[in-house]
Amino acid sequence: ETGVTQTPRHLVMGMTNKKSLKCEQHLGHNAMYWYKQSAKKPLELMFVYSLEERVENNSVPSRFSPECPNSSHLFLHLHTLQPEDSALYLCASSQDAGAPREKLFFGSGTQLSVL
């Protein structure tokens, strides 16, 4: 248990569906992140929130829409996804977004399959 909880663990959706991924951290951290992990590719940073404000948006398609209502919760809203969006989506948190030594605490991820 890393203190970062993601739900659901697995999700299968059609290309016309709308779904949301949820992340909750119990560590009192100020920064939260969404990463995408595809097979045989590096972890890709998607979004960074610091104190509920989005500070990074890594050229992610608009079919992915993040929401950070407070420093403990992070959502990723999905709509009209493509099959190539199938991947493991990891949420992470850290005490602060910019401090050099800051390590990331990851959730177990949501394994997403788009049919």
Place this chain on the structure above:
Amino acid sequence: GQNIDQPTEMTATEGAIVQINCTYQTSGFNGLFWYQQHAGEAPTFLSYNVLDGLEEKGRFSSFLSRSKGYSYLLLKELQMKDSASYLCAVRDLGNRDDKIIFGKGTRLHILP
């Protein structure tokens, strides 16, 4: 550009020693991390190096040479539970602020 290279897969024997190498090319450098990720689980932090040299933590050690853009993770007295992917990540000082860039990971198989 940004590039982090590490071997895709390695195999070692229980009780032995294995070294996982990582080379990086980034526009800036503000530290290097190693993470361990078991299949189906969250990556977990192993080590952080920002100065040249060796950092030892129990059975795991991590080495950094900034001039060579090189790091390695050394695992001693290997156990079956060490079978996992090992992710090398560099905190790159970009144009606006820094971000952590990950390699593809090295999948380590431990044989009995």
